[in-house]
Amino acid sequence: MENIQVIIPIYKPDYKFIVLLKKIKEQSIKNIPLLIIDSGSKDEYRDEIKNMNCLVKKIDVKTFNHGGTRQMGANMFPDKDIYIFLTQDAILANEKSIENIVKVFNNSNIGCAYGRQLPYKNASLFSSHARFFNYKDKSYIYSIDDKKKYGIKTAFNSNSFAAYRKKALDEIGGFPISTILSEDMYVTAKMLVNKWSVAYCSDAIVYHSHDYTIWQEFKRYFDIGVFHSRESWIRDIFGKAEGEGKKYIISEIKYLIEKNIMLIFPMIIRDAMKFLGYRLGMKEQFISKHIKRKISMTKNFWN
Incomplete structure (x- = not known):
């Protein structure tokens, strides 16, 4: 529980990021170390992080990469055991969200884990269905052996709220630096092939959805x-x-x-x-x- 690092890349965040920071301070794990990788903001969150165990890393937006930027964040903390990634618009649902995603790593076979995403209250029906379809109310652990039954769903993951064991991440070479997106699926698939397991934690919950046109x-x-x-x-x-x-x-x-x-x-x-x-x-x-x-x-x- 103590040797964790939360990493959040941000770009022009809105009010949801301020709410997320407040929720981090309310977690059952106190004084959580936080890295904000800022590729474009007006420092709207400056007052909110004054009393937090927080480091801000500014980068040029042109250098941002879904995988490479996250790996850069992990590389800044080589002494950590678990890296927890959130996106700026994922709001922790309760004070146990981070504790519940971390505790699954007591199972030494778990290489990565991801939490449950519920739609915002004002989400469209299309967006709500996407969350209910992909994030059920029952936890599970998948290994490479489950691919016969679950296919590509076996390697599903989402860095909107996910955690990775450093040992497993290092073993597969870290996050890719050249993928357009889906760096989370890439790493999960690599870990599964290397005999690690992925956990879905239905009790580690965030509110997160998109109403795309x-x-x-x-x-x-x-x-x-x-x-x-x-x-x-x-x-x-x-x-x-x-x-x-x-x-x-x-x-x-x-x-x-x-x-x-x-x-x-x-x-x-x-x-x-x-x-x-x-x-x-x-x-x-x-x-x-x-x-x-x-x-x-x-x-x-x-x-």
Whole structure:
């Protein structure tokens, strides 16, 4: 419990980040060491961190990379045993959230763990369903042997609220420095292949969701397609993402029939754009860099 490090990359944070900092101070583990990697803010949080065990590292936004920046943060604290990552808009749900994700590492087989994400109270039905589909109320531990049953879902993880054992992270070479996103899945897959296990902690909870527009969903799934294309070994080992996509759509239809059947048609358009974005991302080698920058959510990646 004592040898942990919380790391939060931020870029132009809104009020949610201030709420997150308040929640960190309320945790059952007191005086939690915190690193803020700031690639673009007006120091709005300065007053909030005055009495916290906090270090701020300023970086140029042009140097930010989903994997590389997080690895830089971990490298700053080589004496720590567990690294806990949060995003600036993930709000800890209660005072036990960090304690509950850390305690799972008492199991020496656990290489990484991630917490449960609940939608914000004002989240759309599309966003709410995404959280309820991916983050159930039952904890589990997966090993490489579970890939036969759960496929690519075995390697699922989210750095919006995740924790990593330093020993396991070092063993697989740390976070990748060149992925467009999904650095969390990359590391989890590597750990599983190296015989570590991943834990889902349903009692380690944050509030976190996104109400993306249809165009934003397209761009996000384009980036996911790029990731799966470039890291094809993950699909080779764990299976294609399309199978999980079918399960998602079936679940989404049932959810909307119950909540608001009028959203079925917008759902069809939204999911079609996701699929189109993903397939284009998978074929990104045939698309010019200029176009890729236009249709990508992670524009800096193409610079």
